[in-house]
Amino acid sequence: ASAPSSSTVENGEPSSPVEPSEGASVVDVNPPRGTRDFAPEDMRLRTWLFDQFREVSRVMAFEEVDFPVLESEALFIRKAGEEITQQLYNFQDKGGRRVVLRPEITPSLARLVIKQGKSVSLPLKWFTIGQCWRYERMTRGRRREHYQWNMDIFGMPKVRAESELLQAIILLFERLGITSSDVGIRVSSRKVLQAVLNMYSVPEHLFTEVCVIVDKLGKLTREEIEKELITIGLSSEAVQGIIEVLSLKSLPKLEEVLGSDVEAVADLKKMFSFAEQYGYADWICFDASVVRGLAYYTGIVFEVAFDRDGKLRAICGGGRYDRLLSTFGSEDIPACGFGFGDAVIVELLKEKGLLPDLSRQIDDIVFPLDEELEGPASSVASSLRRQGRSVDLVEDKRLKWVFKHAERINAGRLILVGKSEWERGMVRVKILSTREEFEVKAGELQ
Numbered sequence: 001a002s003a004p005s006s007s008t009v010e011n012g013e014p015s016s017p018v019e020p021s022e023g024a025s026v027v028d029v030n031p032p033r034g035t036r037d038f039a040p041e042d043m044r045l046r047t048w049l050f051d052q053f054r055e056v057s058r059v060m061a062f063e064e065v066d067f068p069v070l071e072s073e074a075l076f077i078r079k080a081g082e083e084i085t086q087q088l089y090n091f092q093d094k095g096g097r098r099v100v101l102r103p104e105i106t107p108s109l110a111r112l113v114i115k116q117g118k119s120v121s122l123p124l125k126w127f128t129i130g131q132c133w134r135y136e137r138m139t140r141g142r143r144r145e146h147y148q149w150n151m152d153i154f155g156m157p158k159v160r161a162e163s164e165l166l167q168a169i170i171l172l173f174e175r176l177g178i179t180s181s182d183v184g185i186r187v188s189s190r191k192v193l194q195a196v197l198n199m200y201s202v203p204e205h206l207f208t209e210v211c212v213i214v215d216k217l218g219k220l221t222r223e224e225i226e227k228e229l230i231t232i233g234l235s236s237e238a239v240q241g242i243i244e245v246l247s248l249k250s251l252p253k254l255e256e257v258l259g260s261d262v263e264a265v266a267d268l269k270k271m272f273s274f275a276e277q278y279g280y281a282d283w284i285c286f287d288a289s290v291v292r293g294l295a296y297y298t299g300i301v302f303e304v305a306f307d308r309d310g311k312l313r314a315i316c317g318g319g320r321y322d323r324l325l326s327t328f329g330s331e332d333i334p335a336c337g338f339g340f341g342d343a344v345i346v347e348l349l350k351e352k353g354l355l356p357d358l359s360r361q362i363d364d365i366v367f368p369l370d371e372e373l374e375g376p377a378s379s380v381a382s383s384l385r386r387q388g389r390s391v392d393l394v395e396d397k398r399l400k401w402v403f404k405h406a407e408r409i410n411a412g413r414l415i416l417v418g419k420s421e422w423e424r425g426m427v428r429v430k431i432l433s434t435r436e437e438f439e440v441k442a443g444e445l446q
């Protein structure tokens with residue numbers, strides 16, 4: 001292609017081609033702060049991981065969907081003080097519209113379900129793997145983007161949905177070789193907190209804020225949590241009651257405190273009995289302190305984490321959000337889902353030595369031994385590619401280089417196109433694993 005027009009019009013004046021002065025670097029070759037490039041080796045790992053996500057989604061009978069990374073800011077304006085809405089990667093576009101690079105996927109899913117309206121039959125099970133963004137002051141040096149595998153079920157009001165999502169997560173771990181002793185799946189319900197707030201007649205409208213504050217347990221000290229709860233107006237009895245119940249890790253104990261007719265207890269008992277039948281009971285445990293930090297959860301919530309020198313590293317999390325659609329002005333449809341990030345899981349796989357061998361695998365290298373054989377080499381490569389074999393057509397290299405290259409890309413065979421063989425309609429084939437070498441009719445090569 002011809003070089004782009006060298007003169008660019010800047011403030012009305014055509015400028016001279018921009019040539020770097022001696023030694024100056026033309027451009028910063030690093031990607032923007034907090035973002036990553038995926039060079040081939042990194043991309044092979046990412047593709048392998050995403051293929052595992054897809055395979056689990058397939059066996060769970062989920063359908064793939066996708067959305068723009070760019071969304072209207074309105075979709076993410078929530079007043080509960082969540083970190084995710086305080087770090088929106090938001091801006092005004094050239095049309096004056098307030099837009100964001102999405103920080104999560106669920107609101108887009110909800111938007112599409114509403115848009116599809118009556119034309120979707122329920123329940124629906126959708127998945128997507130998408131890049132999500134946040135804008136953090138670089139003081140914390142954390143990443144500003146990651147990819148999330150999202151699985152969501154709409155129109156399944158009972159805990160069957162949450163149980164299905166847990167199966168998906170556990171199938172994924174089993175595929176990766178991670179065991180129930182490597183990670184902890186903690187399950188609870190926000191209805192536990194709701195029951196406690198009712199016991200202390202805390203006004204309903206504080207529920208979401210209390211959840212967002214309590215989710216910081218483990219990040220903030222108990223005192224800081226208590227102070228924040230008092231600040232939004234809770235009595236110290238209510239705060240004590242909350243802290244007490246949230247420290248429960250036994251379902252029978254919870255039943256004692258809340259009684260058996262509380263929905264939270266019934267839901268959780270049913271989930272743990274389903275877990276036995278699914279065969280994943282030893283993967284999950286009840287822990288009342290799990291509330292998750294997203295404002296819209298209304299019921300069962302769960303979190304998967306692993307312990308890294310005493311620090312909990314969250315791998316994925318999710319829960320039920322039965323009233324998200326009405327916050328967008330639509331009829332509510334019961335829903336639940338999870339998000340599974342692409343970064344922390346890789347940390348765990350590395351730590352457990354579970355990363356698979358992902359070196360390149362090429363079937364054939366085709367190499368013309370001199371210039372006049374470049375044409376014939378094209379037809380040899382083309383015929384093999386049409387049969388579905390991966391072929392690297394190499395030329396203008398010394399044979400020594402070609403053998404090294406063959407090793408580097410783990411080629412199965414080296415197909416040498418030489419003058420004397422070609423005149424007899426033959427090519428020379430070298431099997432690189434056995435060093436076997438023989439001639440083959442070019443037209444019969446496969």
Ligand SMILES: CC(=O)Nc1cnc2ccccc2c1
Pocket residue numbers: 103104132133134143144145146341343344
């Ligand atoms: C470990 C990691 O990369 N976390 C991460 C990175 N980027 C994000 C971007 C948006 C929302 C959550 C995010 C979370």
